[in-house]
Amino acid sequence: MPAWVLTGVEDYLKRIQPFVQTQFVELPMAKRGKNDSEADILKYCQIEGESILSALKPNEILIALEVNGREFSTEKLASTMQEWMLSGQDIALAIGGPDGLSQAIKQKAVWHWSLSKLTLPHPLVRVMLIEQLYRGMTINHNHPYHRA
Template identity: 85%
Template sequence: MKIRILTIGQKMPAWVLTGVNDYLKRIQPFVQTQFVEIPMAKRGKNDSEADIFKYCQTEGEAILAALKPNEILIALEVNGKELSTENLAKTMKDWMLEGQDIVLAIGGPDGLSDQVRQVAKWHWSLSKLTLPHPLVRVMLIEQLYRAMSINHNHPYHRA
């Protein structure tokens, strides 16, 4: 199993890079994981709803174009299913047993396109809170690492 995280946006603050890189190093012995940054569509100050729809479509097309044939797409979005860390660990164990390569898609500031939502096997919410895009990256990789530490009886997770 491999995990790829497709994320809209580039040029993250240093604290995000530090956090993401730390957890990426930690998770590699458990599961090969990588982030793939997809450029965000250029936005203006007074964009119409039609413009915003177009941006989401463009970003969605880029996400779908980055998918490989053997990968299962999971959309990260606020209306998705919430999982406890223990349930995430069980889900990841199932993915590993099935040999599935997973792609987690993080949308841009306007979310994911309808097309990405339709292709996604399931929808996952990290929280019902509105979270800053950079923080989602750190929270996501930390939770993936925590789940893998549970599955490998590593002491990182203490319930």
């Protein structure tokens, strides 16, 4: 990951820790070639999906980040996060590789979340995701970070 991504993610991870324990788990991408067929791409998604599923803890609820998922306002995200915390269940948010998420991940996910209908580079998604999670927590704790 580029240095700006690591810096941004580390900054928001530090900020969010007083509110909720949060971590990023990076799984290796399947190796890709220059002239991959659609079958190759499907295989990569399946390999990555298996990797995500094997990394899940038994009590984690899986949420898939994908372009066709539901979009939320920041305020709705904050109230959803509050529901997650009250339920006492751990949440795992899955960001797919460059070719998206496997069907196994899409089927296992409790719901699908879209940060935007725009196509976003995966490094930027990491920063946007942790920032929005932090913003949601600040709303829930009446912290002045969110001023809307």
